[in-house]
Amino acid sequence: xxxxxxxxxxxxxxxxxxxxxxxxxxxxxxxxxxxxxxxxxxxxxxxxxxxxxxxxxxxxxxxxxxxxxxxxxxxxxxxxxxxxxxxxxxxxxxxxxxxxxxxxxxxxxxxxxxx
Amino acid sequence: xxxxxxxxxxxxxxxxxxxxxxxxxxxxxxxxxxxxxxxxxxxxxxxxxxxxxxxxxxxxxxxxxxxxxxxxxxxxxxxxxxxxxxxxxxxxxxxxxxxxxxxxxxxxxxxx
Numbered sequence: 001x002x003x004x005x006x007x008x009x010x011x012x013x014x015x016x017x018x019x020x021x022x023x024x025x026x027x028x029x030x031x032x033x034x035x036x037x038x039x040x041x042x043x044x045x046x047x048x049x050x051x052x053x054x055x056x057x058x059x060x061x062x063x064x065x066x067x068x069x070x071x072x073x074x075x076x077x078x079x080x081x082x083x084x085x086x087x088x089x090x091x092x093x094x095x096x097x098x099x100x101x102x103x104x105x106x107x108x109x110x111x112x113x114x115x
Numbered sequence: 116x117x118x119x120x121x122x123x124x125x126x127x128x129x130x131x132x133x134x135x136x137x138x139x140x141x142x143x144x145x146x147x148x149x150x151x152x153x154x155x156x157x158x159x160x161x162x163x164x165x166x167x168x169x170x171x172x173x174x175x176x177x178x179x180x181x182x183x184x185x186x187x188x189x190x191x192x193x194x195x196x197x198x199x200x201x202x203x204x205x206x207x208x209x210x211x212x213x214x215x216x217x218x219x220x221x222x223x224x225x226x227x
Binding site: 006032034041042043044045046049091093095097099102103104105106107108109111 | 145146148150155156157158159160163203205207213214215216217218219220222
């Protein structure tokens with residue numbers, strides 16, 4: 001089945017630094033990828049839709065200048081949390097849409113802890 | 116925003132028992148999917164049921180869909196301790212491309 005690789009799995013950083021998270025579709029091309037955020041014991045909240053070759057579409061309330069998304073190729077989308085603060089600490093999950101299978105495949109997630 | 120509501124929020128059962136959880140949604144859908152998530156991990160796709168299907172089976176999983184009531188249920192039969200996880204339903208609306216809306220999830224604990 002389709003595989004999505006997400007790196008890093010865990011990152012700890014100081015407040016004010018920027019963190020980049022990568023999401024790769026390994027055996028299929030994904031023109032559309034999604035970024036989610038999940039707080040402990042809560043559901044996934046969609047942050048943005050990443051479209052290859054165009055600007056990402058952000059959900060209401062998500063700061064696009066804070067969470068930079070780049071989808072430069074059909075197999076890679078990146079999320080950069082700029083000037084991270086402790087309130088940005090969360091579990092971030094990416095997913096890639098396999099149009100042929102009509103299924104969404106998820107990365108394993110990135111636990112971000114901002115000190 | 117979350118599309119679906121799930122109940123119960125938490126479920127605690129013993130090995131061998133069946134676990135049933137329900138999901139309701141609001142919009143017209145193309146399909147509904149169930150996912151499993153172990154603590155601190157990514158999501159694993161369990162089963163997909165299309166809007167023109169009413170029931171689907173996969174191993175010990177049984178999913179039903181009632182589009183008139185905008186609801187779905189997931190049944191796990193003969194549960195095992197390894198089934199302990201959070202389970203989420205997610206709907207794909209008819210006008211979206213992979214943009215799933217997730218329910219709040221049901222946390223299932225299966226004790227040996």
